[in-house]
Amino acid sequence: MPKTCFILNPIAGPSRRLDMPALIARHFGAVEPDYVIRLTERAGHAVELARAAAEEGFRVVVAIGGDGTVNEVGRGLLGTATAMGILPQGSGNGLARHLKVPLALPAALRRLTAPEFSHMDVGTMNGHPFFCTAGLGFDAHVSQHFAQAGKRGLSTYLSVTLREYRRYQPVPVQVYLNGEQRQTNCYVLAFANASQYGNNAYIAPLADLRDGLLDVCLIDSLPVGRALRVSLGMALGNLPQSKAAEYFRITAGRVEAQSPLGFHVDGDYIGHATTFDVGLLPLALEVAV
Numbered sequence: 001m002p003k004t005c006f007i008l009n010p011i012a013g014p015s016r017r018l019d020m021p022a023l024i025a026r027h028f029g030a031v032e033p034d035y036v037i038r039l040t041e042r043a044g045h046a047v048e049l050a051r052a053a054a055e056e057g058f059r060v061v062v063a064i065g066g067d068g069t070v071n072e073v074g075r076g077l078l079g080t081a082t083a084m085g086i087l088p089q090g091s092g093n094g095l096a097r098h099l100k101v102p103l104a105l106p107a108a109l110r111r112l113t114a115p116e117f118s119h120m121d122v123g124t125m126n127g128h129p130f131f132c133t134a135g136l137g138f139d140a141h142v143s144q145h146f147a148q149a150g151k152r153g154l155s156t157y158l159s160v161t162l163r164e165y166r167r168y169q170p171v172p173v174q175v176y177l178n179g180e181q182r183q184t185n186c187y188v189l190a191f192a193n194a195s196q197y198g199n200n201a202y203i204a205p206l207a208d209l210r211d212g213l214l215d216v217c218l219i220d221s222l223p224v225g226r227a228l229r230v231s232l233g234m235a236l237g238n239l240p241q242s243k244a245a246e247y248f249r250i251t252a253g254r255v256e257a258q259s260p261l262g263f264h265v266d267g268d269y270i271g272h273a274t275t276f277d278v279g280l281l282p283l284a285l286e287v288a289v
């Protein structure tokens, strides 16, 4: 059993009152255990906790939460010899689903007692690492308003999405991908390292965590008929075939927006900017799943 540090985000996901220490003890042992559990106290704290655990020599640091927690733990572990595990406790759990981590906690914990180790690519957006997806436009706009909603969970997310759909206006952008330049509107410009946003919403179903490439999904406008095709395509995992979105594969890209545009990494709204540099760090993070 690898020496493991669990980092628990107590606010992630739909509120549940699980006795996590007892569940972990059942699988990892309660007598002289070779693991610790540490709770985050604020946003950003998991980066520091993960980095400290790597310095203490833990072989695996497990993020207990959703993609925001995974992002923080992953950032803390970049450049260290410690692997990241995931106990999915978020609302969307995009990376966990992509990596086929069991969503049922007992099964996920069992796997962590003897995990498989491998490396995955890491994306960067204006220097912010991402493990699942990053994006500009409507999805970032929704992340921003979701963060301000005061409530979390899927139903809040869906109601914010519908409300903001009626208000959102796309922004003209210059996009530089694979040495080609194009002028377009950015309704959604998603950069996918993993295939989905979470909740099996497949924005880039062919994305591969180990191919050294980011899959780019461009949607330049979203009238109602196309919005329905995009939603269905994301749910069925056949958005590329539906022709409701355009796809590219890149190792690096740049976007220049005519006016400030919001961006997110791994579902968390970061801020607004007018230039965006996107890159990839091949196989930069070790994962234990």
Ligand SMILES: Nc1ncnc2c1ncn2[C@@H]1O[C@H](COP(=O)(O)OP(=O)(O)OP(=O)(O)O)[C@@H](O)[C@H]1O
Pocket: 009, 010, 011, 012, 013, 014, 040, 041, 042, 043, 044, 045, 065, 066, 067, 068, 069, 070, 072, 089, 090, 091, 092, 093, 094, 152, 198, 266, 267, 268
């Ligand atoms: N103790 C804390 N108090 C407040 N916020 C926290 C705390 N610990 C972590 N956070 C923040 O909580 C945010 C949400 O966490 P996370 O993304 O893991 O859950 P989620 O949004 O429910 O799941 P998903 O991203 O899979 O939908 C993260 O951005 C993180 O920075």
